[in-house]
Amino acid sequence: MKVSERVDELVRILRPAGGGVYVVSTGLEAQRALQRRIYEVTHDAAVEHAWRVALERLDEARVVVLGVPSDCGAGFVRGANQGPAALRDALLSRPDTPYLADGVTDVGDVRVVPQLLTDAMLSEAQKAATRRALYGDAETALPVAPLDLCRLALTHVAALAPNAVPIVLGGDHSVSWPAFAAAHARGRRLGLLHFDAHTDLLPERLGIEHCFATWAYHANELLGRDGRLVQVGIRASGRTKEHWESTLGVRQYWPDELHTRSLEAIADDIxxxxxxxxxQAVYVSNDIDGTDERYVSATGTPAPDGPSPQQVRWLTRRVLKAFPLAGGDVVEVAPPLGQGDPHEPERTLHVAADYLDDLLSAGLSAGEG
Ligand SMILES: [Mn+2]
Structure with missing residues (x-):
């Protein structure tokens, strides 16, 4: 496929950054205002052009940001579809963020039809109907569901910017499946460092193969169950740590170990x-609910007794000093939630923006070498 064909296809399957949530009236002006800020233009009409120019220069990128405002529900309450826009808004308010550095390209958002998750779940008639709606063409072979679109977008990104490190803004945790699979497809031998209160290690949930609760199971299968999946902060599980470790070959750090051993010893272990x-390189998936709920309650399933943001950041940075970053994500930030707490959602967004800054910085270093 030619470079221009890949750029054209990205333009068809994505929207300019901040535009992945489909709105027609409520939320439209806020979406447009954010896009004018991201692209530093004064008129809405200039946004599309600025976005296209960024895509055409993708070969200069060392880090690529992709938003996936998919929110098929983390089982309890929703709101993660607002994550990508709110995270960018939080990053833009930081003068020193690497998000604004040379070498970081925001390729935009996956265009999300909120009722869809994967194309495999859809009838041919449904796919044709959604293709007509999204692309004006029922006959195209383009996918229509967010996880498949995320995967295709990252495949084009890998071809256009082979050395760039992709960072995905979620969305619920289902987005980590295509993001990790795309990083794995690049051929390097990956480790997976996963922060979460939950294991996400189900082979399927209610008969659904790919969703927020199953992505880590499938990632671990890609790795061959050989101990390269490390999970930190697990504390809301129906099974014991021993169950997961003995059946799936993962290594989990639950709060008892995080609170009794030194972080240095744990980092050395990992x-x-x-x-x-x-x-050879590490993918970092950061579910915001892995962090203690005192710091991050604007998420669907907040959990007490977890690590502090300082602990999460210290471990991440330490591991990423030893290995280059292969890709990463920050997921499950749900700005409409955490209400009743006057400090939310700003506090959660602040912590999440710190995590993103760390990944972006690590990506810029990895992209150099
Ligand atoms: Mn998760």
Whole structure:
């Protein structure tokens, strides 16, 4: 496929950054105002052009940001579809953020039809109807559901910017499946560092193969269940740590271990584990609910007794000093939630923006080498 064909296809399947949530009246002006800020233009008409120019220069990128405002529900309450826009808004309010650095390209948002998750779940008639709505063409082979669109977009990004590190803004945690699979397809031997209160290790949930609760299971299968999945902060699970570790070969750090051992010892463990298994680069998936709910309650399933943001950041940075970043995501930030707390959602967004800044910085370093 030619470069221009890939850019054209990205323009068809994505929207300019901040525009992935489909709105017609409520929310429209706020969406447009954010897009004018992101693209530094004064008129809405200039947004599309600025976005296209950014896509055409993708070969200069060392880090690529992609928003996926997919929110098929983390089982309880929703709101993560607002994550990508709110995270960008939070980043733009930081003068020193690497989001604004040379070498970071925001390729935009997956255009999300909120009722859809994967194309495999859809009838041919439904796919044709949605293709007509999205592309004006019922016959095209383009996918229509957010996870498939995310995967296709990251495949084009990998071809257009082979050394760039992709960072995905969620969305619910289902988006990590296509994001991790795309990073894995690049051929390097990956370790997966996953912060979460939940294991996300179900093979399927209510008969659904790919969703927020199953992505880590499938990622671990891609890795061959050989111990390269490390989960930090797990504390809301129907099963014991021993169950998960013995059946799936993962390594989990639950709060008891996080509170009794030194972080340094835990970081050394993780680095040694990855080295022993020939890991060349690390993917970091950061579910915001892995962090203690005192710091992050604007999320669908907040959980007490977790690590502090300082602990999460310290571990992330330490591991990413030992290995280059292969890709990453920050997910499950749900700005409409956490209400009743006057500090939310700003506090959650602040913590999430810190996590993103760390990933973007690590991506810029990895993209250099
Ligand atoms: Mn999760």
């Amino acid at each position: 680095i040694e584990r990855f080295r022993a298994r020939g890991v």
